[in-house]
Amino acid sequence: MSRIAYVNGRYLPHAAAGVSIDDRAFLFGDGVYEGLEVRGGAIVDLPRHLARLRRSLDLVRLSAPIGFEALGFVLREVVARNRVSDGFLYMQVSRGAAPRDHAFPTRPTKPGLVVTAQSFDRIARAKRFSDGVAVITRPDERWAHPHIKTLQLLPNVLAKQAARERGAFECWFVDKAGFVTEGASTNAWIVTHDGALVTRQADDAILRGVTRTTLLDAIAAAGRRVEERPFSLGEAYGAAEAFFSSATTIATPVVQIDGRTIGDGRPGPVTRALLESFHRHAMA
Amino acid sequence: MSRIAYVNGRYLPHAAAGVSIDDRAFLFGDGVYEGLEVRGGAIVDLPRHLARLRRSLDLVRLSAPIGFEALGFVLREVVARNRVSDGFLYMQVSRGAAPRDHAFPTRPTKPGLVVTAQSFDRIARAKRFSDGVAVITRPDERWAHPHIKTLQLLPNVLAKQAARERGAFECWFVDKAGFVTEGASTNAWIVTHDGALVTRQADDAILRGVTRTTLLDAIAAAGRRVEERPFSLGEAYGAAEAFFSSATTIATPVVQIDGRTIGDGRPGPVTRALLESFHRHAMA
Numbered sequence: 001m002s003r004i005a006y007v008n009g010r011y012l013p014h015a016a017a018g019v020s021i022d023d024r025a026f027l028f029g030d031g032v033y034e035g036l037e038v039r040g041g042a043i044v045d046l047p048r049h050l051a052r053l054r055r056s057l058d059l060v061r062l063s064a065p066i067g068f069e070a071l072g073f074v075l076r077e078v079v080a081r082n083r084v085s086d087g088f089l090y091m092q093v094s095r096g097a098a099p100r101d102h103a104f105p106t107r108p109t110k111p112g113l114v115v116t117a118q119s120f121d122r123i124a125r126a127k128r129f130s131d132g133v134a135v136i137t138r139p140d141e142r143w144a145h146p147h148i149k150t151l152q153l154l155p156n157v158l159a160k161q162a163a164r165e166r167g168a169f170e171c172w173f174v175d176k177a178g179f180v181t182e183g184a185s186t187n188a189w190i191v192t193h194d195g196a197l198v199t200r201q202a203d204d205a206i207l208r209g210v211t212r213t214t215l216l217d218a219i220a221a222a223g224r225r226v227e228e229r230p231f232s233l234g235e236a237y238g239a240a241e242a243f244f245s246s247a248t249t250i251a252t253p254v255v256q257i258d259g260r261t262i263g264d265g266r267p268g269p270v271t272r273a274l275l276e277s278f279h280r281h282a283m284a
Numbered sequence: 285m286s287r288i289a290y291v292n293g294r295y296l297p298h299a300a301a302g303v304s305i306d307d308r309a310f311l312f313g314d315g316v317y318e319g320l321e322v323r324g325g326a327i328v329d330l331p332r333h334l335a336r337l338r339r340s341l342d343l344v345r346l347s348a349p350i351g352f353e354a355l356g357f358v359l360r361e362v363v364a365r366n367r368v369s370d371g372f373l374y375m376q377v378s379r380g381a382a383p384r385d386h387a388f389p390t391r392p393t394k395p396g397l398v399v400t401a402q403s404f405d406r407i408a409r410a411k412r413f414s415d416g417v418a419v420i421t422r423p424d425e426r427w428a429h430p431h432i433k434t435l436q437l438l439p440n441v442l443a444k445q446a447a448r449e450r451g452a453f454e455c456w457f458v459d460k461a462g463f464v465t466e467g468a469s470t471n472a473w474i475v476t477h478d479g480a481l482v483t484r485q486a487d488d489a490i491l492r493g494v495t496r497t498t499l500l501d502a503i504a505a506a507g508r509r510v511e512e513r514p515f516s517l518g519e520a521y522g523a524a525e526a527f528f529s530s531a532t533t534i535a536t537p538v539v540q541i542d543g544r545t546i547g548d549g550r551p552g553p554v555t556r557a558l559l560e561s562f563h564r565h566a567m568a
Contacts, residue, residue, distance in 0.1 A: 005305055018302035019310060021289055021398050026303060027376070028437040029313030060438065061445075090384060092311070095441075099402070100374060102437070102444035102469055114305050118383070141428030143439055152436050153312040153386065154344065155427055157379075160386035161345075185386055 004081040006074050006115040008065075011081060014116060023112055025094030028102065029151040031112070032056035033092040036075070037211075037247045037282075038084045038117065043075060044247065044282045048210040052149065053093070059148045061104075062095055065113040078115045087119040088248050092151070120248070129275060132255035132267045133169035135244070136162060137233060140173035140181045140205070147204045159184040170244055172236075172257070175205060179230035182206040186244035189215075189251075190231055191270045193240045201228040211245045211282075218274060218281045233257075241268030251275045288365040290358050290399040292349075295365060298400060307396055309378030312386065313435040315396070316340035317376040320359070321495075321531040321566075322368045322401065327359060328531065328566045332494040336433065337377070343432045345388075346379055349397040362399045371403040372532050376435070404532070413559060416539035416551045417453035419528070420446060421517060424457035424465045424489070431488045443468040454528055456520075456541070459489065463514035466490040470528035473499075473535075474515055475554045477524045485512040495529045495566075502558060502565040517542075525552030535559045 003014035024030035034053050037044040050068055057064060066074070071091075079089060094112035098105035142155045159171035163184070170183045180188050181200060187209040189199045197219055202208035219226050236242055242254035242262045251274045253267030287298035308314035318337050321328040334352055341348055350358070355375075363373060378396035382389035426439045443455035447468070456472050457465045464472050465484060471493040473483045481503055486492035503510050520526055526538035526546045535558045537551030 007305060014305070017305045019305055021291060021298070021301045021303055021400065023310065024441075026307065026310045026378075027435070028441050029435050030438055030441050060442070094310075100400070102441050103448045104441075104445050116305065116384070139428075143427045143436070144423075144425035145439075150438055151311070151313050152427070152438050154314055154434055154436050155429075157308075157312050157314050157386050157388075158344070161388050164387045 006078050020097035022097040031094035031151045035247050036089040038087045045210050056149045065111040078117045082117040084117045089117045091115045132253035134256040135170045135254050136168045137172045137174050140175050156184040178232050183244045186246040187212040189243050190239035191241035196225040198227045198231050214282045218277050241271050243271040250278050290362050304381035306381040315378035315435045319531050320373040322371045329494050340433045349395040362401045366401040368401045373401045375399045416537035418540040419454045419538050420452045421456045421458050424459050440468040462516050467528045470530040471496040473527050474523035475525035480509040482511045482515050498566045502561050525555050527555040534562050
């Protein structure tokens with residue numbers, strides 16, 4: 001079955017779907033996006049993703065291309081047309097197509113909207129959950145507003161490539177003070193030896209992950225202690241457990257950071273319990 | 285006459301020209317670009333632009349989509365097909381189209397190449413040269429590598445829009461120490477009261493402008509003194525003259541910064557002389 005994409009009002013074969021060479025996402029990275037999990041054909045945490053999209057649009061002064069009710073319909077339609085049971089749903093909003101000029105288009109320009117979906121590679125994903133993965137670290141060299149989910153992703157691209165070349169799955173960024181901010185496409189977490197979960201407070205240095213927020217619900221429900229504060233790379237190296245979160249990775253165990261083994265080198269019990277309980281909170 | 289664009293090997297009507305929704309420039313801002321001036325049908329400073337493109341490609345680990353001799357041919361062909369006499373030539377290279385994944389495509393993927401051209405609005409441009417323009421300033425919030433000419437341009441977009449909304453043409457970025465780095469799409473210059481030209485050294489904080497380099501040639505030929513060093517916003521406010529440079533703006537006089545009048549509020553003699561002599565050096 002060939003994939004179907006929604007592009008500016010039309011459902012098209014993905015392989016043939018295109019946008020104008022004047023689209024401002026293409027020319028300037030002038031757009032925002034959301035990535036969502038599909039589980040059993042249902043969209044996980046949709047209201048929180050839509051709320052975050054609204055904030056991203058507001059922060060870069062973009063208007064919504066269609067109403068949010070219609071957007072919800074399009075998202076479900078793209079899932080259905082691609083027959084995705086467990087997979088990844090992607091939507092991107094750009095400032096539309098207009099003659100190249102840095103400042104916003106002066107003529108009324110309809111924002112661009114693209115929605116795509118694809119099924120997970122279930123075997124590879126299950127293996128990451130069961131075995132854990134390695135993480136490398138790099139200085140955080142992103143712009144000053146990573147808390148907005150924009151297309152300014154080249155530093156993330158270069159970090160993810162560096163990770164792959166070193167046999168790792170993710171790269172954590174480290175700020176000038178030596179504290180971990182977040183991963184190239186995930187939020188970063190550790191578990192201390194006395195059982196507390198630590199993740200950076202959602203300040204301007206990180207994206208407020210939807211999965212991060214839902215994990216905080218799951219952790220509260222489990223009666224565990226959370227510390228929302230920066231943690232250093234040294235503290236991460238010595239942690240009992242580590243993991244990262246995002247819509248597609250949920251709570252993926254980290255068993256190695258910069259070549260150093262975390263805990264006993266296997267996914268820890270706190271991370272495994274979170275991974276198992278997550279969808280009870282996300283799909284509630 | 286309708287515009288023609290070169291897109292991945294084909295010359296197409298600009299209005300109908302598109303790229304894949306999987307193009308990595310569209311999804312991640314994963315690409316680099318060059319903007320060139322066309323004057324009297326000729327491409328200005330082409331060798332220096334090609335040399336900089338080579339550096340940009342190397343720094344983000346992108347390969348050239350076609351050989352540079354062929355690229356020169358395409359550039360001239362796009363100018364000719366659009367019958368541009370005086371205008372702007374644009375080329376963009378992306379990491380190509382591949383299923384969305386931050387890290388580089390694992391299957392061989394041809395880099396994307398788009399080339400477009402358009403004529404200047406000559407009247408508006410001549411007015412900027414003769415009357416000068418206003419500049420505003422903002423904190424420099426870009427990523428750590430603005431010396432690479434990438435598509436990470438959302439901070440520049442927001443800065444240019446802020447400038448327009450305040451009746452200015454450009455926005456200069458100011459680093460944490462209070463020094464001007466460069467403009468959102470130009471290099472920044474001042475002229476001191478003893479006649480020296482000051483522009484920031486081409487370190488990692490700024491793009492090494494091709495026009496900046498050619499202006500340095502023109503200034504040397506005129507026997508004027510240059511200081512390549514950071515200058516503060518305070519020094520700029522009190523300068524004898526100010527201007528900014530880029531392929532399309534050459535040496536555009538700045539007569540106001542943050543609402544403060546520069547010099548006597550009219551384009552200064554040093555800037556005017558540079559503007560007049562520039563093309564003798566650029567087209568040599």
